[in-house]
Amino acid sequence: MSDTLILAIESSCDETAAAVVKNGREVLSNIISSQIDIHTLYGGVVPEIASRKHIERINQVVRLALSRADVTLDDIDAIGVTYGPGLVGALLVGVAEAKAIAFAKNLPLIGVHHIEGHISANYIENKDLEPPFACLVVSGGHTHLVIVRDYGVYEIIGRTRDDAAGEAFDKVARAIGLGYPGGPKIDKVSRQGNAQAIAFPRAKVEGNEYDFSFSGLKSAVLNYLNGCAMKGIQVNQADVAASFQKAVTDVLVSHSMEAVERYHFTKFAIAGGVSANSALRGAMEEACAKRGVAFYRPSPILCTDNAAMIGAAAYYDYIRGYRSDYSLNAIPNLKLGER
């Protein structure tokens, strides 16, 4: 069988990204143009600004992805693009660009779910990984415990009832004066802190043992900070960060391992921006090792938003014959496994 090259485009939030992926597993190029500097001025992603930056950079990013892969559009077999979930205005730029290129070059078009992309980042890094396996997807907008039954076949067994894990990181980082983006900053500061210093709650959610809740934890951190302020106690930023991070990690690991044991999975993967967190990776690796479960994780560059992961997901859709038509729209609240 000849090689299949996918050109993938991702613009669901604040990264303008394009990649060329060979046979779903080999990254020939992976270009990410981050807008983080401008959004930092506003303390978070501003949707209208994100959309404007995407259209300024999209062609250059696509062109660079092609040239770094040393290919032209004539070598490409299909175009993959994220069409949800995400910021609608941001998604629309990538979707319109992808549709126009697919139409002009008469190439198959494949709309990809952003979370499916995150999960598929594991296929790139771990060439031997094949479904079925369980995957924890944790990012700024998502916290899902997913069973990957087959390529493109997902079952969500747990999800957050309120804040996403990454959202909690951002809010706590802001509260303790670390600023945006919270995840990497808390990860770094926590290394100097004592994770046992403050006892923050580990929430159990009624009705589904695999569901998550992080708003109570976030409130506990804020209450702790207020309490210290009222009593005139100097807050140890590193201790708060480390104790908060430990509370999040404990819950993510315990829920994941309960699922692994219940469903008898031998393979477990993590994905999404928060999966780049060093404490989470370490704790998950240890927990899996203890149970004799193979642990898979993408390298940090493939954890954050990127287009290579979209190319990997699009490849498996492509070989299963799935195609999107030119009326493909951006769907900001797209559900995993929905078409």
Added chain:
Amino acid sequence: MKILALDSSGMTAAVAVAENEKIIASYSVNYKKTHSQTLLPMLEEVTKMISLDLASIDAIALAAGPGSFTGLRIGGATAKGLGLALDKPIIAVPTLEGLAWNGWGFDGVICPLLDARANRVYAGFYAYRDEDIKVEMNQKILGLDELIGLLNEKGEKVLLLGDGSEVYRKKLASGLTVPFVFQVPQMRAQSAAAVAVCALKYLREGKACTADSFVPDYMSLSQAERERNARLKGAANESVSG
């Protein structure tokens, strides 16, 4: 010369193809579907209907703004993607100048206007002269009363078109002291055919940009940027006075 023109700046999605001075296809839809769902299927239909070889076009023309921010980006990213894949330049036609070509032959001020909300409009003044449409006042955002004042000052007959002429029809009719005409529905909205014809002129004048460098002309900062600028200005004033 062959031009593919797109307009998704307002409620109407439009695709047209012009070959020299002839419009060989024009397709407009003003329906509840979003431009994201309509624009490319319309382009596909037009292409099939006239057996268009996309490689044969000289440029992609686009209503570049002002307009709905999202609409401008759907058209903009579509044009940029086509330009990248086909290696064609983009001709950015100011939305109101494109609209003004719907007033060809009018003796007086051609005044297209788009609703900018809160009694404000994007408007420009154009004149039909020497077999051409001349720009008399570049498109800009202004208050409705200010616009009415400017038109009354000019003292010429006015042709009003664009969605703003519908939204503010009563206020315009009661405020204008000069003779005025509201354009008929079939000539009132943005039209890709008009964009194409205006773009032919631009192309002859060498006014095209690369698909990579094109960005929409929003004519307005995002709300977050406006608020931040106001805060920074406030802080600067405080430090000066303090």
